[in-house]
Amino acid sequence: MEDIDRLLLKLKGYYFDHLSVDIGFIENLDDFEIREDDVFIVTYPKSGTIWLQQLLIPFFEYNFQKIYLGKRPSPGLLSTHLSYYLVPRGLKNKRAKIIYVYRNPKDVMCSYFHFEKNVKLQFTRTFEEYMILFLEGRVLRSLWFDHIKGWYEHRSLFNIQFMMYEEMKKDLRGSVLKICKFLGKELSEEDMDTVVRQATFENMKYDPLANYDKIITTAYGTNVKGHFLRKVTIGDWKSHMTVEQNESFDKIFQREMKDFLLKFIWDV
Ligand code: A3P
Numbered sequence: 001m002e003d004i005d006r007l008l009l010k011l012k013g014y015y016f017d018h019l020s021v022d023i024g025f026i027e028n029l030d031d032f033e034i035r036e037d038d039v040f041i042v043t044y045p046k047s048g049t050i051w052l053q054q055l056l057i058p059f060f061e062y063n064f065q066k067i068y069l070g071k072r073p074s075p076g077l078l079s080t081h082l083s084y085y086l087v088p089r090g091l092k093n094k095r096a097k098i099i100y101v102y103r104n105p106k107d108v109m110c111s112y113f114h115f116e117k118n119v120k121l122q123f124t125r126t127f128e129e130y131m132i133l134f135l136e137g138r139v140l141r142s143l144w145f146d147h148i149k150g151w152y153e154h155r156s157l158f159n160i161q162f163m164m165y166e167e168m169k170k171d172l173r174g175s176v177l178k179i180c181k182f183l184g185k186e187l188s189e190e191d192m193d194t195v196v197r198q199a200t201f202e203n204m205k206y207d208p209l210a211n212y213d214k215i216i217t218t219a220y221g222t223n224v225k226g227h228f229l230r231k232v233t234i235g236d237w238k239s240h241m242t243v244e245q246n247e248s249f250d251k252i253f254q255r256e257m258k259d260f261l262l263k264f265i266w267d268v
Helices: 023-027 049-059 066-067 104-119 127-136 144-153 167-169 173-183 189-198 213-220 242-254
Strands: 009-012 012-016 039-043 077-080 099-100 159-164
Touching: 009 023, 039 049, 049 077, 049 099, 049 167, 049 189, 099 144, 099 167, 099 173, 104 144, 104 173, 127 167, 127 242, 159 167, 159 173, 167 173, 173 189
Parallel strands: 039 077, 039 099, 099 159
Antiparallel strands: 009 012
């Protein structure tokens, strides 16, 4: 585990990936211009970020290139994994809307493990080792518990809607309706059908854009083995974790999430 510091870069108490982080950008993030019609997707990694993007794209003229070039389209759809205390001031003033997607952390951990293994060639951890790192927050984007608790406990600062990955999976249409209500948008039945159809796993599975193929190969090279869209199940952790691992996870979860109000779905 000694190579952690080589792979990760801690800035303002939060782990970034030294390959992709723009230190100047992070340091000046507080002043990043937030527009009233911007919508932010906020997630801890592997919680359904791309899925939300796919759902929301029809609402926006979405173009990553423009964001990188600084010519942001308006309204803008932006995604971030940042912790609540790192985001621009304008968001804390409720200037823009935020959709926070969360997923049960055992499935997050398994999805993250496969992602790291497939994408990063230098990744040599066993699942057992990875679980320790995940539960200590010694992974890219730091501790899952801090992320969700930070956002939820400071929700009154933000204009924020919490969405659960598993609920989206069980009832995608109902979830889109909830998002529409939050964004103040109305969709015709026909548009609703299109949005839902485009965001199904079957439609996204082989879409290079939805799998971030270009971004991943630019950052990590062309030997990447896996896809962003992997298994898409609820309760995949059951095929990864031993009884003992599950018990020790539960113990930590209960300690960390005591009195936490949001509910979780652990299996189908
Ligand atoms: P799995 O690795 O468990 O399959 P993120 O976009 O935040 O990195 O999250 C990735 C996870 O979201 C992956 O989980 C991926 O398969 C899942 N996902 C992406 N699109 C999905 C969809 N249309 N339906 C359900 N899950 C989806």
